Each structure stands twice: as C-alpha cells, then as structure tokens.
Amino acid sequence: xxxxxxxxxxxxxxxxxxxxxxxxxxxxxxxxxxxxxxxxxxxxxxxxxxxxxxxxxxxxxxxxxxxxxxxxxxxxxxxxxxxxxxxxxxxxxxxxxxxxxxxxxxxxxxxxxxxxxxxxxxxxxxxxxxxxxxxxxxxxxxxxxxxxxxxxxxxxxxxxxxxxxxxxxxxxxxxxxxxxxxxxxxxxxxxxxxxxxxxxxxxxxxxxxxxxxxxxxxxxxxxxxxxxxxxxxxxxxxxxxxxxxxxxxxxxxxxxxxxxxxxxxxxxxxxxxxxxxxxxxxxxxxxxxxxxxxxxxxxxxxxxxxxxxxxxxxxxxxxxxxxxxxxxxxxxxxxxxx
Ligand code: FPP
Ligand code: MG
Numbered sequence: 198x199x200x201x202x203x204x205x206x207x208x209x210x211x212x213x214x215x216x217x218x219x220x221x222x223x224x225x226x227x228x229x230x231x232x233x234x235x236x237x238x239x240x241x242x243x244x245x246x247x248x249x250x251x252x253x254x255x256x257x258x259x260x261x262x263x264x265x266x267x268x269x270x271x272x273x274x275x276x277x278x279x280x281x282x283x284x285x286x287x288x289x290x291x292x293x294x295x296x297x298x299x300x301x302x303x304x305x306x307x308x309x310x311x312x313x314x315x316x317x318x319x320x321x322x323x324x325x326x327x328x329x330x331x332x333x334x335x336x337x338x339x340x341x342x343x344x345x346x347x348x349x350x351x352x353x354x355x356x357x358x359x360x361x362x363x364x365x366x367x368x369x370x371x372x373x374x375x376x377x378x379x380x381x382x383x384x385x386x387x388x389x390x391x392x393x394x395x396x397x398x399x400x401x402x403x404x405x406x407x408x409x410x411x412x413x414x415x416x417x418x419x420x421x422x423x424x425x426x427x428x429x430x431x432x433x434x435x436x437x438x439x440x441x442x443x444x445x446x447x448x449x450x451x452x453x454x455x456x457x458x459x460x461x462x463x464x465x466x467x468x469x470x471x472x473x474x475x476x477x478x479x480x481x482x483x484x485x486x487x488x489x490x491x492x493x494x495x496x497x498x499x500x501x502x503x504x505x506x507x508x509x510x511x512x513x514x515x516x517x518x519x520x521x522x523x524x525x526x527x528x529x530x531x532x533x534x535x
C-alpha cells in the first residue's frame with residue numbers, strides 16, 4: 198500500500214461512494230475549462246479522511262437517527278472534502294509544487310490564474326452545499342471560522358519561513374491552525390447533525406484535534422523520508438523552502454552548529470542552497486529527530502484514542518480508533534531507522 202492510499206476506505210464506510218457522487222454533482226458547471234480541471238482533480242481520488250470523520254462521528258453519536266440524517270450527512274461529508282481539496286489547490290500554488298495525489302497540480306498543468314479560480318470555485322460550491330443544510334445555523338459559522346484559521350495558519354507559516362529559532366510551541370500552533378482544528382471541526386459537524394450533547398461534541402473535537410495533530414506531524418516526517426512517487430507529491434520541500442517543522446526543530450535544539458550554519462545562509466531565499474539542504478537533511482536523519490517526531494505523533498494518536506473512551510464500544514468507535522492507529526502507523530518504518 199502506498200502512503201497516499203487510504204487504509205480505511207470502501208469496506209470501512211460504503212457511504213464514501215455516495216459522498217463522491219455528491220461531490221461530482223455539486224461541482225457540475227457549464228464552463229468546459231473549469232470542468233476539465235475538476236475532472237482532473239476528481240480522478241486523483243484522495244484518502245477522504247475528512248468525510249470519513251464526519252460520517253463516523255455521526256455514527257458514534259447518532260444511533261438510529263443516522264439513517265434519517267443520511268442525506269444531510271452526505272452533503273456535509275462532500276463539503277468538507279471540497280474545502281480540503283480547495284485548500285490543497287491553493288497550497289500547491291503557494292509551495293510551487295508540481296504534483297499532488299500522484300498527478301500534476303492544476304497550476305502546473307494549466308496555469309496559476311486558472312488554478313486560483315478553480316480553488317475558489319470548489320470553496321464556493323462547498324459553502325453552497327452547507328447553505329442547503331437544516332443545521333446551516335451551526336455549520337456555516339463552524340466552517341467559515343475553520344477556513345479563516347487555515348488561512349491564518351498558512352500566512353503565519355509563510356512569515357515564519359527561514360526563522361530557525363521557531364519553537365516547538367510555535368510549530369504546534371501552525372499545526373493546529375493548518376490541520377488539527379479543521380479535523381476537529383469535521384468531527385464536530387458529524388456530531389452536530391446528530392444533535393449530540395455538548396459533552397459528546399467536546400470529546401469528538403478532542404479526538405479530531407489530536408488526530409489532526411498526529412496527521413500533520415506524520416506529513417512533516419514524510420517530507421523528509423518518503424519516496425515522492427509513493428507519496429504522490431514532492432518531498433524535501435519544507436527544508437528547501439525554509440519551513441521549520443518538528444524534525445528540524447529537534448535537530449536545531451540538540452545541535453546548535455546547524456542553527457549557526459542556517460542562520461548564515463538565511464539570505465539565500467527563495468530556496469536553500471542544495472549542498473546546505475543535503476547537509477541538514479543528513480543531520481536530521483542522524484540526530485534521532487525523525488524518531489522523536491514519530492513518538493510525538495504516536496502520543497497524539499493515543500490521546501485521540503483516549504478521547505473516544507466515554508463512547509459505547511460500537512463499530513464506529515472501533516473504526517475511529519483504527520484510523521488513529523493507521524495514521525501513526527504511516528511512519529512505522531521510521532522507528533527502526535537511525
Ligand atoms: C497542506 O499542508 C495544506 C494545508 C493543511 C492547509 C492549506 C490552507 C490554505 C492554502 C488556506 C485555506 C484555503 C482554502 C481555499 C480553503 P502542508 O503544506 O503541510 O502539506 P503538503 O506537503 O501536502 O504541502
Ligand atoms: Mg504545502
């Protein structure tokens with residue numbers, strides 16, 4: 198299994214096929230140029246983690262209500278995947294990345310202007326889906342806030358590029374803004390549709406938050422370790438672009454020589470010199486930074502699982518637990534490496 202494939206798809210949640218159909222319907226357009234880009238994106242698939250969280254969290258707190266709220270849930274699940282895809286289209290422009298999910302990115306295949314507009318279109322149609330919901334009074338502000346936080350996370354991360362003093366606290370703040378809070382909102386949305394109580398919503402947000410935290414740490418580790426073909430996107434870009442993530446923070450804490458070296462080179466924007474990148478990359482691997490980061494991801498995964506404890510032991514709870522284990526397991530191979 199490649200790292201882009203989901204270990205928890207169709208057999209876990211047959212509704213995902215219907216989520217895909219809802220997305221396809223919502224993205225129909227008369228504009229053939231736009232439609233071509235949408236088809237390109239949809240053919241890439243993706244893990245569908247966020248829709249799965251909506252559906253499973255609804256299953257966990259909904260019981261028999263689930264079938265009554267099914268259509269509403271499919272719409273929410275489709276909307277969160279569309280928001281996520283829009284964010285990736287824009288993120289790839291920001292990163293200048295040529296591939297995503299094993300395919301060319303929109304801005305690379307078409308151009309940046311068209312890719313920006315395709316991302317905007319996805320976002321508009323996602324909010325259009327949310328506008329048609331019975332629970333729109335809660336879900337529209339939830340996702341409007343969540344997208345605003347993602348934007349703030351990206352801006353803060355950009356502003357922090359080449360700041361080799363970035364602290365772990367700062368890293369976990371970006372991690373929250375960019376990723377963890379959105380996953381927490383997906384969990385909250387599923388529970389909200391089921392009219393779950395405050396306590397249940399709080400626990401599911403906690404699950405989504407820690408799951409998201411683990412997910413982003415793993416993503417940041419894979420940027421150092423993965424095979425780009427298997428990952429479906431370029432690797433090494435964080436270090437090259439001066440983005441300071443958990444493995445690098447660890448190295449710079451335990452070995453101050455690299456902090457001095459990088460500080461001296463920080464004027465070489467927009468990309469780090471290749472020889473320096475190689476040197477720091479080797480040091481990250483040799484320092485135990487990847488093992489450290491993978492322990493932090495495992496700890497977050499355990500915290501996510503703990504948040505599920507108060508729920509009855511249903512199939513949905515079991516699947517949410519398996520998702521947390523599978524996410525931490527994406528870096529299992531790192532553990533034995535030096
Ligand atoms: C991928 O993470 C990117 C994100 C988690 C968030 C991107 C958010 C925005 C661009 C702002 C919101 C925009 C819209 C349209 C909703 P990464 O860059 O760490 O991972 P990567 O390796 O996949 O690039
Ligand atoms: Mg990125």
